[in-house]
Amino acid sequence: MIVRVRTALALLALAHVSCALVDDVLDIIKIGKEISEDIINSWDIVGKPFNATGGVELPLFRRREKAVLARIAQITRAINKVEASIERTSSMLVLLSKNSGKGTRLELRLHEMADLLSRVSAADAKMREYVTLQRDLEKITLENFAMWCVSHDSGALPSVLDRVHALVAPPHKHLLGRDLFGLVLEDVGEEHPDLCELQMSQHQLIFDMYNTISLAEIKGYAMMQFSWMLLRIYGKGNFTQEASLTRQRYGQRTNQTAAAARAALSLAKRDLHRCDPAAHKEGVTYDMVKRLLQGYIENEVDMNSDGTCRENCAYYTVAENKNCYQDLFCKKQTRCGGRIIDCTFLESDMWVCQPNYRHDHRRYEWIKYESGRTLGHPDTCSGSVTKVDSWWKWNLLHCSYCFCLCEEDIHDNRTQRFFSLGESVADVENNKVVTGLRLVKYGRVFHLQISQGTLGERGLVTPGSWVEPENKFDPKDYEVNEGVDFHTLTYEKRAIDLDELDSPSGHVMTGARFRMIGAHLHFEIRSTPFNYTTGALSHQKSVWISNDNTDGTFTPRKKLELSAPDIPTRSGMSLPVDSQHDQYMEFTHTDMNKDAAQNTVPFIDIQPVEPLKGAALLSGAGIIHRGASGSGGFLAAKVITYDFSKHVQAELPSEENYHEDDTTDFVPVVN
Template identity: 85%
Template sequence: MIVRVRYLFALLALAHVSIALVDDVLDIIKLGKEISEDIINSWDIVGKPFNASGGVELPLFRRREKAVLRRIAQISRSIEKVEASIERTSGVLMLLTKNNGKGSRLELRLHEMTDLLSRVSAADAKMREYVTLQRDLEKITLENFAMWCVSHDAGALPSILDRVHALIAPPHKHLLGRNLFGLVLEDVGDEHPDLCELQMSQHQLIYDMYNTISLAEIKGYAMMQFSWMLLRIYGKGNFTQEASLTRQRYGQRTNQTAAAARAALSLAKRDLHRCDPEVHKEGVTYEMVKRLLQGYIENEVDLNSDGTCRENCAYYTVAENKGCFKDQFCSKQKACKGRIIDCTFVESDMWVCQPNSWYDHRRYQWIKYESGRTLGHADTCSGITTKVDSWWRWNLLHCSYCFCLCEEDVHDNGTQRFFSLVEALADFDRNKVVTGIRLVKHGRVFHLQVSEGTLGERGSVTPGSWVELKSKFDPEDYEVTEGVDFHTLTYEKRAIDLDELESPSGHVMTGARFRMIGAHLHFEIRATPFNYTTGRLSPERSLWISNDNTDGTFSPRKKLDLTSPDIPTRSNVPLPVDSIHDQYMEFTHSDMSKDAAQNTVPYIDIQPVQPLKGAALLSGAGIIHRGIPGSGGFLAAKVITYDFSHHVQAEMPSEENYHEDDTTDFVPMVN
């Protein structure tokens, strides 16, 4: 059972270092080619078959045996190095847990695949052990192991590899149905919560499975080819044709596996975002824009300089607080020092529950009118309940309490509605790329922050860390300028564009920023060309990618409306992505009836989006909205992982220096 559990993780063992594994696999391929050339060149000494039971000089026999075992040891050390670098993950366990007990096709085939891969790994481990103990082993031990590696028996290595391949490329699709890649794509949908938790895109999930299966093929091919060589040394035959057939079958399997992987990768989604956490916690999983538009009670007598009640509430579309008449309710609440907008009359008399703390971001917990109408949740009041009544003046004019929106003064410390326009960049001059993105709040300002990693050969990424914010400031600082360093959300300028941006082919993401286009806060990414083989960036050729669509274009952006939005942490269902590329939305107040308009929505999701803990290559990112009708939802970041499908290919080992009289060289497939 321990071995089985261990190799449940092996199917996606690359989930946190997938690209690093690809790089290490390529090192194995290079080493395998070098070893195979050495074997071919030295076959005149090592490769002549003889009868080991008589008339042979034992030291010569041992030298030839050791020559092959030394080469096996080299391959084993390389594979061991790869396995040592793999961080265990719960990728397969996640899929098995989700399907556990259902008896689904995916669950059954995942169990079968992990069982087969564990057998290949167990055989590889045994081979390593034999190489270590070769001086103490009898010839019959190595001979029996070599015979098992090339046997036609159902439980032998060739049969195991065939069964692995049958799960990826079913020989009779009309009977066996989808391959394993297809079943995974079918099971792991767009909003699969475990992918959010594991931080893997569908594309990465398939690619990791492909790499793990390819590594098992390399192990099996190495064991089979060296087994033919050992059996030839032991005088069991020439095995030239058998080794050639092994090579051909390996090539066919590798080509078909690559084709199946490419087909699945072309269908797999590469975007990734965070889902709802188990518990929403301010400052940990989300932050809030505060005091942009907030429900506010004010008597009309305090909305004009004359202190009169000649108008009605609707008259005051834009006003200011002008005083506090006779220290009535106005003296018991914090006055709005900014603009007072869109006043309306609800009812004359009410009870108001106010928080205990003057610094609470809410002005009211709830408002309950005499008719029974309630704004907010009036079950209990943890603060202070105050009776608020409108009055008649000189029995002629009614001084009504209005329900308005307060856009608080930007100099008020409770106001938190500023977005940094400073670029967030990876250190591309040191060949670093963006590996993650998040929205963070420092002081009263929201920033984009990126994580970076060092780009290596063939898409490998060495994880780094989160890049320190380039500029930490307060809007009151004299050295920063509005419109250049930061943007202030206002009633007129509270729109944010929702876009999903991707770098051109041959480019990777090296930065992100907000900038203003008209009244819209706009998202952009920095794309930098790179050489896939060498991993070198060309930062001097970088460009900023954006979707500069405005209201004045032929096909303007569409607005994502928030309908009667409650605060999102009250939702009892998961909030999926409901935005699409080329939309925009406006920050607004929470619903008047549900929350007394006390919060600004959407909330800001500050959970980091960092696939594979910073070891994944990214080609794009976006700003999205997660929500449902009736909820304010969350504004969030997303990433788009790099498309590796173009690099998944199988090439047959070179025929150069290969002769029918020689044993087949060991050259793993190039993927």
């Protein structure tokens, strides 16, 4: 219990100082450079050291002290902009808390990092407090704080920063093991459920940690440099070389931290999807294609115009309901208004449980034959049980009940097997980009829907909202056309391509759509080049990206087979991604024995995939399948977050910011 409490406290401390998410007002690299330049310029305020030990308060002394503290306040405000999102950092706390009590190397390193970052945060808070109360403070108070900020003691600020850096870039990896970024990658696998819940890719998690640690470095560097300034004002020395060494060490640490982050980011996965929720709920977490291919009982006498039983069930590979002989079982069930396909004879006599409600998408809850064979789960029946027996006609021909598949008439309102072919695009002319993707059903039609946000400088995104499809329609509407506005799944055209598409370097995702390639429903993304520094989109150069591989190519797509698929919500496990890029699958019916073939699988995962609540930059997306052997699984959307690795580098002030002259005013030495 004590271990768990300590772990929670340590991780809470880490969350308290983890305040540099990728959607901040200013990114960590830019603010690090700006603050470094501000600190260099602040040295011009200091001027000559004073001998302030005689008890005489010099006006010039006070003016310079006040000016330094004012500059500290100014830089503190800049840091506050980065810390604006501190309330959203609970994501890291939740993710890392799973290590609580395990005693792993990662947990121990996180404990240590949490403790060190909390010390830096506490010192920074104290400095802010001193700046606020500067008129009421004695010189000795500020002097003692400044001495601690530059002290060689093991518990002082320089030692704390050195220990933070050692966790990120161990000086002796063969003795100390992997760095913190590497341990996190090792711990957080591709199918880690917390990533699904938090909607953060591995790449984003590492980038977030890098920002957090870099912010602590900036705080520490600022406190140390301003401490040298104050100590100079207080007549404790010149500190020219000390300030220069402080800057050099800061530069070395930031460069090494950036290198460690880049190495981890290059290995981190950038894709993100949703996992199974705690509880499946139709219309909230998933939806279904309905009445595409559904198990259906029909007597052969009703599948021919002559009303005869001269053939057998296998004869009826494609048929229709022609009549209802003597109002038998055909009168008690909803007839198939479309095509009847792939009939087979199982047994002559059976009991059939039909649901209570006529609008239920199932025709039967279960079917039980006299031999004891059952289709579905015959434990209970919420509706009525009907005895259904085959018979002999004129004692010469056996009129058998066949088990077939019904492809319902598309004009039947219970049929829901349509996919919109309309484009879902961001408002690029107003510099908006895609920030999320989901499959959603409006009426009887499935649509691709995007969320969009406004792209700013250096990859920062201001969250927006979900974009409603421009054209919501019903397939029966006269103004829409099959093959142009929508695709209807049929027995012959029920394939969907499974692809994961990414934009070229220097591009971001700005749209998504389905289109038809032959008999396959095909996924595409729109990609737009942009300027990383300014965030400006070149919307005139947008292009659609796809993987136009077909059955006629030298290396055709491979089919993802569903083996004896059951209803996916019955699975007792979280279903992993089992598809790969350049595959395809076909919508089909659930297994005859497990579910009486009553459902169409896969189900459609309609959970939104929106990293960091719409504040993340995306470069790609895909259509995937989550499933396992014996389950129909879910068709789902995934997104690919932008690759920030090439932008992770230390940006220190250029040498042109430094100058030396013959005055006694202090200017740091540049080596």
